[in-house]
Amino acid sequence: MPEIPTLFVCHGDGGGPRVHPCRRVQEALRAASIDYDKVIAGHGNPIPFLRKGSRDELRAETGTTKLPALKLPDGTVLTHSRAIMSWISAQE
Ligand SMILES: N[C@@H](CCC(=O)N[C@@H](CS)C(=O)NCC(=O)O)C(=O)O
Numbered sequence: 001m002p003e004i005p006t007l008f009v010c011h012g013d014g015g016g017p018r019v020h021p022c023r024r025v026q027e028a029l030r031a032a033s034i035d036y037d038k039v040i041a042g043h044g045n046p047i048p049f050l051r052k053g054s055r056d057e058l059r060a061e062t063g064t065t066k067l068p069a070l071k072l073p074d075g076t077v078l079t080h081s082r083a084i085m086s087w088i089s090a091q092e
């Protein structure tokens with residue numbers, strides 16, 4: 001079992017505009033000094049048919065195809081940046 005959380009993000013990773021969810025959660029994790037592993041798990045696009053590639057591996061790991069997703073060491077998966085940010089806040 002991993003000892004640190006794993007963050008699954010889209011190909012935009014930590015870039016893009018400040019509102020980009022995958023960027024926001026990574027900035028928050030760093031600000032809170034929370035170590036994490038990261039997996040680039042999909043080519044996100046708000047328009048479903050423009051998303052590229054299969055997300056079968058992401059679904060197998062997290063039970064969802066949503067990004068960003070944070071998998072905690074106990075196996076709990078948080079999706080939606082707001083839920084992830086709440087968890088980060090609770091760690092401080
Ligand atoms: N409201 C969601 C939005 C998530 C979102 O927009 N994710 C981007 C990737 S960062 C996306 O393209 N989602 C569509 C998808 O690829 O599933 C959140 O804050 O987590």
